[in-house]
């Protein structure tokens with residue numbers, strides 16, 4: 001029993017050290033609660049995995065703290081849009097899970113025909129499970145209000161009651 005407690009304490013310390021290294025708040029445990037992807041519950045492991053993948057593959061454009069590129073509402077000289085934040089100040093939460101998945105896997109033009117964008121397609125870079133984990137991590141960072149609204153958008157999109 002004593003060993004187990006020590007193990008858990010050191011695991012928690014390691015997790016905190018990792019998060020400190022990433023310069024982030026500990027992903028609120030509360031975030032795990034109520035986070036779903038396409039209606040399926042998401043585990044704490046998925047979110048932790050998603051956080052690591054986000055730092056490696058998304059943060060360079062969308063920001064380690066999910067705050068997007070500077071002046072992200074202003075079109076660039078090349079006519080394209082900068083990377084928006086993924087936190088509640090952006091519009092990621094305005095889209096259903098299925099659309100977020102498609103945009104991440106296949107790029108924005110898969111959802112909006114002929115749209116030119118600097119958002120890369122991650123097909124062949126991330127597996128479907130990894131894309132889901134990254135999106136679950138992003139969702140875990142939204143306040144409850146945004147999460148609730150986005151869950152409703154997802155439900156409507158899927159045509160479920």
Ligand code: HEC
Nearest residue numbers: 057058061081082083084091092100103104117118119120
């Ligand atoms: C090279 C820069 C870059 C990287 C890396 C990147 N993105 Fe993007 N992303 C963008 C840009 C730019 C947009 C805005 C697209 C537009 O409107 O033209 C965008 C838009 C998006 C959107 C649509 C948001 C909305 O509200 O419309 C999603 C979802 C998204 N990115 C997810 C991701 C995820 C998940 C990753 C990591 C796996 C990632 N992006 C990595 C540049 C990037």
